[in-house]
Amino acid sequence: MAREQLVVLNALDVAKTQWYHFTAIVIAGMGFFTDAYDLFCISLVTKLLGRIYYTKPGAPKPGTLPPNVAAAVNGVALCGTLAGQLFFGWLGDKMGRKKVYGITLVLMVVCSLASGLSFGSSANGVMTTLCFFRFWLGFGIGGDYPLSATIMSEYANKKTRGAFIAAVFAMQGFGILAGGIVALIVSAAFDHAFKTPTYHENPAASLAPQADYIWRIILMFGAIPAGLTFYWRMKMPETARYTALVAKNAKQAASDMSKVLNVEIEVEEEKVQRMAQEPANSFGLFSKEFAKRHGLHLLGTTSTWFLLDIAFYSQNLFQKDIFSAINWIPPAATMNAIHEVFQIAKAQTLIALCSTVPGYWFTVALIDHLGRFFIQMMGFFFMTVFMFAIAIPYHHWTLKPNRIGFVVMYSLTFFFANFGPNATTFVVPAEIFPARLRSTCHGISAAAGKAGAIIGAFGFLYAAQNTDPKKTDAGYPPGIGVKWSLIVLGVINFIGMLFTLFVPESRGKSLEELSGENADENDGEKQAASPRTAPV
Numbered sequence: 001m002a003r004e005q006l007v008v009l010n011a012l013d014v015a016k017t018q019w020y021h022f023t024a025i026v027i028a029g030m031g032f033f034t035d036a037y038d039l040f041c042i043s044l045v046t047k048l049l050g051r052i053y054y055t056k057p058g059a060p061k062p063g064t065l066p067p068n069v070a071a072a073v074n075g076v077a078l079c080g081t082l083a084g085q086l087f088f089g090w091l092g093d094k095m096g097r098k099k100v101y102g103i104t105l106v107l108m109v110v111c112s113l114a115s116g117l118s119f120g121s122s123a124n125g126v127m128t129t130l131c132f133f134r135f136w137l138g139f140g141i142g143g144d145y146p147l148s149a150t151i152m153s154e155y156a157n158k159k160t161r162g163a164f165i166a167a168v169f170a171m172q173g174f175g176i177l178a179g180g181i182v183a184l185i186v187s188a189a190f191d192h193a194f195k196t197p198t199y200h201e202n203p204a205a206s207l208a209p210q211a212d213y214i215w216r217i218i219l220m221f222g223a224i225p226a227g228l229t230f231y232w233r234m235k236m237p238e239t240a241r242y243t244a245l246v247a248k249n250a251k252q253a254a255s256d257m258s259k260v261l262n263v264e265i266e267v268e269e270e271k272v273q274r275m276a277q278e279p280a281n282s283f284g285l286f287s288k289e290f291a292k293r294h295g296l297h298l299l300g301t302t303s304t305w306f307l308l309d310i311a312f313y314s315q316n317l318f319q320k321d322i323f324s325a326i327n328w329i330p331p332a333a334t335m336n337a338i339h340e341v342f343q344i345a346k347a348q349t350l351i352a353l354c355s356t357v358p359g360y361w362f363t364v365a366l367i368d369h370l371g372r373f374f375i376q377m378m379g380f381f382f383m384t385v386f387m388f389a390i391a392i393p394y395h396h397w398t399l400k401p402n403r404i405g406f407v408v409m410y411s412l413t414f415f416f417a418n419f420g421p422n423a424t425t426f427v428v429p430a431e432i433f434p435a436r437l438r439s440t441c442h443g444i445s446a447a448a449g450k451a452g453a454i455i456g457a458f459g460f461l462y463a464a465q466n467t468d469p470k471k472t473d474a475g476y477p478p479g480i481g482v483k484w485s486l487i488v489l490g491v492i493n494f495i496g497m498l499f500t501l502f503v504p505e506s507r508g509k510s511l512e513e514l515s516g517e518n519a520d521e522n523d524g525e526k527q528a529a530s531p532r533t534a535p536v
Helices: 007-014 019-040 042-054 067-095 097-116 123-155 161-193 211-220 223-228 230-235 240-246 250-261 269-277 288-317 319-325 337-370 372-391 400-418 421-430 435-463 469-473 480-502 511-515 521-529
Strands: none
Touching: 007 240, 007 250, 019 042, 019 067, 019 097, 019 123, 019 161, 019 223, 019 230, 042 067, 042 123, 042 161, 042 211, 042 337, 067 097, 067 123, 067 435, 097 123, 097 211, 097 223, 097 230, 123 161, 123 240, 123 421, 123 435, 161 211, 161 337, 161 421, 211 337, 223 230, 240 250, 240 435, 250 269, 288 372, 288 400, 288 421, 288 435, 288 480, 337 372, 337 400, 337 421, 372 400, 372 421, 372 480, 400 421, 421 435, 435 511
């Protein structure tokens, strides 16, 4: 039987949507805006890096990053993100959400600037420096995942909690869009100022000396939005759920939330101490009790995020290669280096504007009506359908009259990723675990996702290579490796549907009801027995 909720937590659960909700969304969301910008802007400039540092004099085609270098440049930030999610997720439960929140932001600002200032006496030296700073940039980004999700979930009311957490995550779409827009503006400005010939016309002159500034400016721009939100992050009070349930300071929790909600809240020291001593509120992450109550939940959140990110990051980081394979982006030799950046940015901005951003906000609008489980299952299903639809008849889409159809189908996979598991895998882990383990479990789930992203980043890079150059010479269209890579991604999305069955439905319940923190021992056992619990 459920016990009586703490007054301060109940006040948060039933609070009407207020200004502080929107303030929290903006403060946490700007972190995600920066996260997405920093993670995905690298895909806009990798071809430029290849031209600048790896073009051999007199070569018939512009240079490209060697596969091992390209994999490192694209994937090293993801490795840092994985480490940051585990470390800062754990630290957020040990030290408090607010204390750790500022550290991640400082790390992101410093490393964004440092990435743009990468140096070296050789091409490999510059790439090594870039990878070093992008690893630590990813480390800071990683901390933002569990902390932002946990803070927003613990501030929100139970009626619109899903929309608030999803709105924070939806800022990722604006970050991806901003990356494309910044690249468009910077490349257009440089292309207009330095009218350089194409590689065909004059290989030596197709790369303006000023092109080296372009990728540096694009990478460094990510420091601006992160820096602007630092002051406001430091002004946020610690969440009441951490202060009351983990730090066990009922007086401070009541004081902080009284200011936030503009109401008088009763201090319940005795009730807080009594709850802290109950067995249901004391088991650890590696205990049998956690495995019994939340083991299947953690399996569901980690597996689905892992599978989703293999597909999502493969598509995002290497869409420029896919567009080149179907000749939507002109061959590199027909453009100068700066104009190539413009063409890649234009393609990725179009995809973000038409499918990525709308997908996020469809989730925000409907998640508290349709539920997390339904949206995640639907998203995986349509990602599978559209991935197979472009992969199986892949060579049909490479023909010029059919390219628009390919782009539309490809855009729909992005739409249903974001109106689907890319958003829900972020939301659910912030709701279903106990307060003392919430940030840690979200970090573990997110790190599983980044493990999938690393597989996607490194695996797709090699798998998408042309698997048999002799067949291309015999008249087969290029990109045979791309076709089979897309088929594999479709299969992965289908498996994601199966593992979604382990994900609980958290709509309409308080965080303590979901985690069992205000239930007696028998209630906790019953709740843990069913991975997918429907709201009452």
